[in-house]
Amino acid sequence: MPYTNFEEYNIEVADGVKEKFRSIIKDLGEDVTREGIQKTPERAAKAMMFLTQGYHQNPAEILKSAMFKEDYDDMVIVKDIELYSLCEHHMLPFFGKAHIAYIPNGYIVGLSKLPRIVDVFARRMQVQERLTHDILECINNTLRPKGVAVVIEASHMCMMMRGVQKQNSVTTTSGFRGQFEKIETRTEFLRLITANLG
Numbered sequence: 001m002p003y004t005n006f007e008e009y010n011i012e013v014a015d016g017v018k019e020k021f022r023s024i025i026k027d028l029g030e031d032v033t034r035e036g037i038q039k040t041p042e043r044a045a046k047a048m049m050f051l052t053q054g055y056h057q058n059p060a061e062i063l064k065s066a067m068f069k070e071d072y073d074d075m076v077i078v079k080d081i082e083l084y085s086l087c088e089h090h091m092l093p094f095f096g097k098a099h100i101a102y103i104p105n106g107y108i109v110g111l112s113k114l115p116r117i118v119d120v121f122a123r124r125m126q127v128q129e130r131l132t133h134d135i136l137e138c139i140n141n142t143l144r145p146k147g148v149a150v151v152i153e154a155s156h157m158c159m160m161m162r163g164v165q166k167q168n169s170v171t172t173t174s175g176f177r178g179q180f181e182k183i184e185t186r187t188e189f190l191r192l193i194t195a196n197l198g
């Protein structure tokens with residue numbers, strides 16, 4: 001990781017990214033001097049840097065910052081965590097929901113930290129499979145719970161706007177460690193994330 005401070009990184013890199021966007025937009029056939037487009041290279045640079053800020057963030061540190069000793073050892077589920085990522089093949093968005101569960105082993109984690117680490121890994125160029133495993137392994141290696149499960153359901157713009165052009169397909173990926181490798185625990189988790197408890 002060349003930079004640890006995102007602000008510092010911003011200043012050093014933003015100008016270069018902006019100029020490259022200007023050149024790409026021109027090559028694609030736009031008039032880069034047109035009023036509506038003039039600031040677009042800068043906006044696009046800022047947007048892409050926002051969407052890839054996860055390279056400069058440390059998800060394990062985020063979890064470690066809010067781990068609390070607690071005896072609770074039943075399943076904790078945070079479901080329907082919305083996510084937006086960029087597919088590493090086309091740099092087009094894929095988006096959907098993550099569902100995370102873990103069974104504590106002496107420590108619980110601040111609930112907000114689970115969506116936070118989803119964002120850290122999602123804000124990198126990804127494939128859905130690796131995103132799923134990145135989240136799973138980060139929780140497993142940092143919190144060391146008795147079990148952890150991650151399910152992601154997502155739609156890929158590269159399959160919708162271009163390519164095969166399928167508007168309704170949803171890709172589901174999952175990963176299970178520890179007690180979730182047992183069929184009963186896994187079934188209970190899957191039942192709870194599909195149940196409408198409202």
Ligand SMILES: Nc1nc2c(ncn2[C@@H]2O[C@H](COP(=O)(O)OP(=O)(O)OP(=O)(O)O)[C@@H](O)[C@H]2O)c(=O)[nH]1
Pocket residue numbers: 087088089126127128129156158159162163164
């Ligand atoms: N496994 C996986 N594949 C993905 C993901 N995102 C995009 N892809 C696929 O990556 C593949 C890249 O295939 P290529 O044949 O190299 O690229 P392409 O010619 O643009 O492929 P098409 O999308 O079929 O037009 C495509 O099949 C995409 O659907 C992902 O998260 N996981």
Ligand SMILES: [Zn+2]
Pocket residue numbers: 087088089090091092156158159
């Ligand atoms: Zn793609």
